[in-house]
Amino acid sequence: MIRPEVDLSVTLGRIAMKNPIATASGCSGYGEELARFFDLSLLGAFVTKSITLKPREGHPPPRLTETRAGMLNAIGLANVGVETFLAEKLPALEAFRVPVIVNVAGSTREEYVEVAAALDAAPAVAGIELNVSCPNVKEGGMEFGVEARTLAGLVEAVRQKVSRATLIVKLSPNVTDIAATARAAAEAGADALSLINTLRGMAVDGWTGRPALTNVTGGLSGPAIKPVALYMVRRVWQEVAGPRGVPILGLGGVQFVEDVLEFLRAGATAVAVGTANFVDPETAPKLVEGLREALGRLGCGSPRDMVGAMDLPK
Ligand SMILES: Cc1cc2nc3c(=O)[nH]c(=O)nc-3n(C[C@H](O)[C@H](O)[C@H](O)COP(=O)(O)O)c2cc1C
Numbered sequence: 001m002i003r004p005e006v007d008l009s010v011t012l013g014r015i016a017m018k019n020p021i022a023t024a025s026g027c028s029g030y031g032e033e034l035a036r037f038f039d040l041s042l043l044g045a046f047v048t049k050s051i052t053l054k055p056r057e058g059h060p061p062p063r064l065t066e067t068r069a070g071m072l073n074a075i076g077l078a079n080v081g082v083e084t085f086l087a088e089k090l091p092a093l094e095a096f097r098v099p100v101i102v103n104v105a106g107s108t109r110e111e112y113v114e115v116a117a118a119l120d121a122a123p124a125v126a127g128i129e130l131n132v133s134c135p136n137v138k139e140g141g142m143e144f145g146v147e148a149r150t151l152a153g154l155v156e157a158v159r160q161k162v163s164r165a166t167l168i169v170k171l172s173p174n175v176t177d178i179a180a181t182a183r184a185a186a187e188a189g190a191d192a193l194s195l196i197n198t199l200r201g202m203a204v205d206g207w208t209g210r211p212a213l214t215n216v217t218g219g220l221s222g223p224a225i226k227p228v229a230l231y232m233v234r235r236v237w238q239e240v241a242g243p244r245g246v247p248i249l250g251l252g253g254v255q256f257v258e259d260v261l262e263f264l265r266a267g268a269t270a271v272a273v274g275t276a277n278f279v280d281p282e283t284a285p286k287l288v289e290g291l292r293e294a295l296g297r298l299g300c301g302s303p304r305d306m307v308g309a310m311d312l313p314k
Helices: 082-094 109-120 148-161 178-187 223-244 257-266 283-297
Strands: 010-012 015-017 021-023 064-067 070-073 100-104 125-131 166-170 192-195 199-202 217-221 248-251 270-273
Touching: 021 283, 070 223, 082 100, 082 109, 100 109, 100 166, 109 125, 109 148, 125 148, 148 166, 148 178, 178 192, 178 223, 192 223, 217 223, 223 248, 223 257, 248 257, 257 270, 257 283, 270 283
Parallel strands: 021 270, 100 125, 125 166, 166 192, 192 248, 248 270
Antiparallel strands: 010 015, 064 070, 070 217, 199 217
């Protein structure tokens, strides 16, 4: 078989990615550590850890623990705050010549809006990804991303202040129906959807009764959550994103090239690598080359042709 030239480029909203492989928020900081392992310009995009209005220390350690086929974390949004991020971290990231997507967290709607507006004013920020798995402190404490109306209110408010950067809403899997929150985010003006964030979980030592994390509960990530993520990407693509032409950034357990193919076929336009970075920090550039090779073998000239392509039972 003659193998086609593979063009790996994709677009996520207005972000031109040279390939569909990004990093996942919180799993490679602001880029400096990862850049010791490979040239970040090889990535399709770099996603920062969550940025809040003020600097945060996060939860006391231990805040990470390994579980069977996964990892639990309760970092508690430790970050430098938006002012220091813009002054110190963003210029360093810009120098890596990779599209930068900044993940934003907050405890009130106003906080999200203020941080997102400051980031939209910085041309080096290509995308803003809203981490909506944060408690809404002012209105009852429930996470912003679990109830469609609350989520729509947040996304609408942020959308009004974000006119330049691509606005991505990162959906929580801790919901009854992910299509409902996906629809709310898309109708409120999201340019793209990313999914999934971590699944809520807990680990406890059965002999001593001591929780593995100081915070007791945490977010589950890694291979253990991949089937859940694939199902949710498929559902959101079918019900919301596909019909509206809203691209999906898929994540949850991406480690091998087969995982990338699976997410593309489920409906993702691009994928992000999180927990796998802790196993091998060079996972992402290896996936870029692996994907080029795999698409060539499949006789497929572009990952765009794989999006949603499943051979379903007749
Ligand atoms: C240590 C750690 C820190 C994380 N921090 C953030 C964060 O700050 N903001 C966010 O939106 N997601 C955060 N996540 C979630 C990941 O971005 C991702 O959605 C999730 O881990 C699933 O992908 P994975 O299985 O490839 O890790 C974090 C995950 C881990 C493991």
